[in-house]
Amino acid sequence: MFKNYFKIAIRNLTRNKVYAFINVAGLSIGLACAMLILLYVKDEVSFDRFHTNGSHIYRIVTRSVHNGVASKQSSTGPLQGPRFTQNVTGIRAFVRVVSGNEDFKKGTEVESRELLRVDSNFFSVFNFALIDGDKKTCLTQPHSVVLTKDEAKKQFGSADAVGKILMMREDSAFVPYKVTAVTANCPQNSSIQYKMLLPFKETAAEAKNNENWFSYYLNTFVLLDDHASPVTVSNQMQRFYERDASETFKTMNARYGTGGDAQMDTYFLQPFGEMHLSTELPAQNGLQNASNPMYAYILSSIALFVLLIACINFVNLTVARSVKRAKEIGIRKVVGSDRRQLVIQFLGESFLLCAVAFTMAILLAQIILPLFNELANKRLSLTYLLDGTLVSGYLVLFIITGLLAGFYPALVLSGYRPVETLYSRFNLKGKSYLQKSLVVLQFTLASFLIIATFTIYAQFSFLTKTPLGYDDSNIVMVNRNNMSHAEAAAFKAELLKYPGIEHVAPKNGGMWGTAAKLENDSSINYFAYETVDESYLETLKIPLLQGRNFSADFPSDSVHSILVNEAFVKQAGWKNPIGRSVIFNFDNNRVYQVIGVVKDYHFTALNQKITPQLFTMKNANPYGTFYIKIRPNTITASLQYIQKAFKQFFPLSPYTYTFKNEANLKSYESEAKWKQIILFGAILTIFISCIGLFGLSVLSAEKRTKEIGIRKVLGASVQSIAGILSKDFVKLVLIALVIAVPLAWFAANKWLENYPYRITLSWAMFAFAAGLVIMVALCTVSFQAIKAALANPIKSLRME
Incomplete structure (x- = not known):
């Protein structure tokens, strides 16, 4: 019996190759998306689960309150690991992990x-x-190094490197x-990545x-005993911390003026x-691959x-296509097939298609x-x-897809009355509410993704094209850590000798931040702390709103301005x-005077709000980065000159360079990737939705075949048809x-709320998206509608 079902299914599918292809193509795309997303989700939830002790490993983190605002921090200092392990029961071991860069010579x-x-x-x-x-x-000897394969x-x-230097x-x-x-390469689903x-x-x-209780720069992990309670251990940690660090906290609070509260x-x-x-x-501060569960939710929804x-x-x-199979169903029922057998037949065809798909x-998915x-x-x-x-x-997924795709058609087709189908009196009655509802659902999802x-x-265009408040074009950044002002x-003087270089401005490496007191005993608990010279504002074309810029004519600028x-x-x-x-508390309460106010500019990416920023020329602060403004059309020659000069001045330091505008664009890599992912999702949904709309247009044309013929006969x-x-x-x-x-x-x-600087949604965007959806839908159904309108009415009316 099942062999017969299989043969009939194969014959029916080969007889209707176009419809079989459309169904297989649609299901294949849908299933491939589901497979890829399942891989993604599996990878996300499997992160860091390969460690044998994984369920007993915890990271020490803190909760802070400043000016009534609570925040959490994952960084600790060097003391938390050893002191908690020595003084808190339940902690078996600790490991500190800190990232950094070192220069190697080969x-x-x-x-x-x-x-x-x-x-x-x-x-x-x-x-x-x-x-x-x-x-x-x-790792017990201070001059040891461990490498990945x-x-x-x-x-x-060669991986045979043990003992080499x-x-x-x-x-x-x-x-x-x-x-x-030598270790194996780090698993890709690991937050700890190293070479x-x-x-x-x-x-x-x-x-x-x-x-050092209050020096936050590394990650501290602890391994708990098998039966230790994390809550109990945390409470013990807090009690010991308050006992061991309270006096130091009071001293530092008085010295640095973080506030009475x-x-x-x-x-x-x-x-x-x-x-x-x-x-x-999240996994940060030297840990990698931090993710957001929202990504998994979005991808799963698309799939x-x-x-x-x-x-x-x-x-x-x-x-x-059921109209075309009406006589087949009628004959089957006349010769003794019951409804159950017909349901099995049609479900079998569904599962066969699903297997191919x-x-x-x-x-x-592999491609x-x-x-x-x-x-x-x-x-x-x-x-x-x-x-x-x-x-x-x-x-x-295979079983659910087969049932979803085949159960309803099987019930509909197996319910046809043989008398009507064999005497050609059969037509699809009713308003087809289910089919129409399904098409509405399809285009709701497709329209949603198109608007998204x-x-x-x-928003991506806004982030990448909005003026930053400074000119980042033709600026090359060259790094050299711990560089004195001399x-x-x-x-800088050497670089400015070259005619292709317009400006040079040194700056501290990376992002510095600190806190300070104000003259009225209030304080600013955090601001970006920049060490620059008098060329910085001119090089980046940052406007000065009040006062004056740093100047070599005022030697005191490097002392207290x-x-x-x-x-x-x-x-x-x-x-x-x-x-x-x-007043800089960390600098022995040295007092600095404001000589100028700089216009706010986006010194970080536009997905972060502009925060307070302070500039100094303090001689004791080292420089770490050069901003070098190159004249247009001289990039290649200027880069060669910069490299030659760098090797001349710093022969033992690695030379690398980055264009400032390219570095700025990298800040939006996440948005760029999601732009592409959502675009592909929208294309897939609109494409498959159009296939469904085409199927419904065929159904409508076949239901109204005689109506179309009569309309054509009447002129x-x-x-109009x-x-x-x-x-x-x-x-x-x-x-x-x-x-x-x-x-x-x-x-x-809701999504735009994540951005402090964002576009304003306009009805024009929604109107354009709606127009696009309507145009695509019309193009899809017009083919079948015109084909039906051009059909010979004699063929549709000759049985009347």
Whole structure:
């Protein structure tokens, strides 16, 4: 019996190749999307789960309150790990992890390498596989280095690197570091990523200095005993911290003036496995691959949309073709088939199509995977499908898809009355509410994604094209850490000798931030702290609103003069800022005078709000970056000159450069990727929705075949008939837009709330999206409508 069902299914599908192809194509795309998203979600939830002790590993984090505002922080100082382990029951071990860059010399070339410094028991707490070396001793000696397999091959041409030497800079000299172990490359689903590991450096004086309780720059992980309660351990940690650090806190609070309402931090433990998807305490400060669960929700929704629309298409197209199979059903019933057998037959065809679609989906997913990895910033592989949970998930997905796509058509087709079908008196009765509702659902989802695409495109364009308040064009950034002002001045003078270089401005490396008192005993708890010279504002064309700029004509500018931005003035509450005082607690309460106010500019990306900013020329602060303004059309020659001059002045430092405008664009990589992902989702949904609309137009034309014939006999034109057939579908699309537009408006506003600087949603954007959806729908149905209107009426009326 089942063999017969199978033969009939194959014959029916080969007889209707176009419809079979459309169904298989739609289901394949939907299933491929679902497979890729399941891979993504599996990877997200599997992060950091490969460690044997993973369920007992926690990160020490804090909750702070400043000026009544609570915040959480994942960084700690060097004391928390050892002191909590020694004085709190339930903590078995601790590991500190801090990221950094060091200069390595290979032959005559010097290269800066990113690395992690960790405690010696790193491999006892975390399960990173060692290929060669002893995990217990490989990090015990101060001049040890551990490499991954790929890094070992890069440095020495082979993974057999244990015992070999790397030359690393310490102060002004390069000293040998011995490779003591080689590990496998870090799993891609790990928050701790490294190519080099070095032992954590800490002097005896640093370990005894109680002020290091308040030095936040590293991650501290603890391994709890099997039966220890994280809540109990956290409470013990807090009690010990308050006992051990309270006097130091009072002293530092008095010295640095953080305010009379300042409170000691509250310590608690964050489960290691929750770190990757945490929005409050993400994997940062040297940890990598931090994610947001919202991404998984969005991708899952898109996959569900596409798969649902593909199933809706199957239903619509199958019912649309049911008129052609009416006689077949009638004959089957006359010769004795009952409804159950017909349901099995049609469900069998559904599952056969799904099986073909699943095969095609796997091939399609394999083809698309490299692009998906690039968009999602992953290194996924279809070999992950061999995971037992995922295989079970795909089997469930196959069954659900087969039932969803075939159950309703099977019930409809098996219910036809044989008398009507055999005497050609059969036609599809009713208003087809289900089919029309499904099309409305399809176009609601498609319209929603199209509007989302327009919104993301508009916001991305706003972020990348909005003036930043300074000129970032043709500016090259060259880094050289811990550079004295005398070194910077000499290098700057050399660069300005070249005619292709217009301006040069040194600045501190990275982002500095600090706090300070104001003259009225109030304070600003955080502001960006920049060390520049008198050329900085001119180089970046930053407007000066009040007062004057730094000047070489005023030697005192490098001693006690500062510039501030508008946000600083506003937060300080000053009406006349020139001449006001700022007291630097960390600098022995040295008083600085405001000599100028800089116009607010976006010194960070537009997805962050402009914060208070202060500029100084203090000689004791080192420079770390040069901003070099190159004249147009001289880029290649100027870059060659800059490199030559850099090697002349700093022969033992690695030379790298970045264009400032390119660095700014990298701040929006996340938005750029999501722009592409949502675009692909919108294209897929509108494409598959149009297939469903085409199926419904076929159904409508076949239901109204005789009506069309009569209208043509009575003189109706092709245009009027095509208009009558298309009108119903336009109504469905308009209903979908009425539903989609408010939903999209709400979702877009919620998404834009994440940006302090954002576009204003306009009805023009929604109107354009609606017009696009209507145009695509009309193009889809017009083909079938015109074809039906051009048909010979004699053929449709000859049986009457």
